[in-house]
Amino acid sequence: MRGIDGCPAGWIAVTIAAEGPLAPSVTITRDFADLTVxxxxxxxxxxxxxxDRAGPGGRGPESLVRPLLGERQSSVFSVPSRAAVEAEDYRECCRLALETSDPPRKVxxxxxxxxxxxxxxxRLLRADPALVHRVHEVHPEVAFWRLNGETAVPEPKKVKSRPYPPGLAFRRALLVAAGFPEALLLAPPRGAGxxxxxxxxxxxxxxxxLLAGTARPFPDPPLRDAHGLPVAIWA
Incomplete structure (x- = not known):
């Protein structure tokens, strides 16, 4: 099983066993496709x-998970329309976002x-539909919410004045309790924070x-976009 997050070097992945001891390993790569194998x-x-159009609060999953997160709600951003996401110029992106959102909003x-x-x-999922059944959207704050007994984590991850703020220590402790070696969690590879x-x-x-069938989607059942891709945040 593999958890992935974006990082300055591209993507960071933590791979664990399907059951039993986690036996985690960490990988960094530039290309997401490398991590699907x-x-x-x-x-x-x-x-x-x-x-195709962005409504109030985002696609649907965003508005469902924000109330779970307390003061961490701002970590869930509203996803704009496909046209805005596909624009590679910021001004054009904002123009398209205004045209395809209700109420109108920039990015x-x-x-x-x-x-x-x-x-x-x-593009990867649309080119290879078989991956749709294996690659799922998550949000770390929602994942920590579930790991913390369905209670929002009280501290933010980042505090500019602290090199390792209490919020990171709290999250690290939750992961150690779940079976991760503390030494691994204290040593991010180069290119990731x-x-x-x-x-x-x-x-x-x-x-x-997800493999065990105990993950929960928001919403339940997931929605679908115009290309048939699922729209849900899993926890």
Whole structure:
């Protein structure tokens, strides 16, 4: 089972056993397709399934999971329309987003910088429909919510004044309790941050639940976009 998160070097993946001891390993690669080989379930922190028009609060999954996260709600951004995501120029992206959203809204620079990764996964899944049954959208804060007894994690992951803020320590402790070696979680590989490693690790636990049939989708059942891709955040 594999949990994946975006990172400065491309993608960071944590692979664990399907059952029993986790036996985790960590990989970094530039190409997402490399990470789809040799595993039954993949849980990635990136939107899958894009709307033709964006409604209030996003596609649907976003508005369902935000109330679960307390002060961490802002970590869930609203996914704009497919036309906006496919635009490679920021001004054009904002123009298309305004035309295809209700109420009209532009796109933040932070969200825009994620779009190449969203496009990478979208094109891969549309080209190989068999992957749709193996690659699932997750959100780390929702995954930590479930790991924390369905309670929102009280501290943010990042605090500018702290090199390793309490929020990361809290999340790391949850993962250690779930079976991850603490030494592995304290040593992110070059090209990824400590938060990227923890997010990939908690996503891997969702991948294990997906295989076991115990993961929960928001919404249930998942929606579908115009290309038949599922639209749901799994936890």
């Amino acid at each position: 040799g595993v039954e379930k993949i849980a990635v922190d990136m939107p899958i399934g894009l709307p 933040s620079k932070q969200a825009f910088f994620l779009f190449p990764k969203i496009r990478e996964i979208d 400590p938060d990227d490693l923890l997010d990939a690790a908690v996503n891997a636990l969702v991948a294990r639940r």
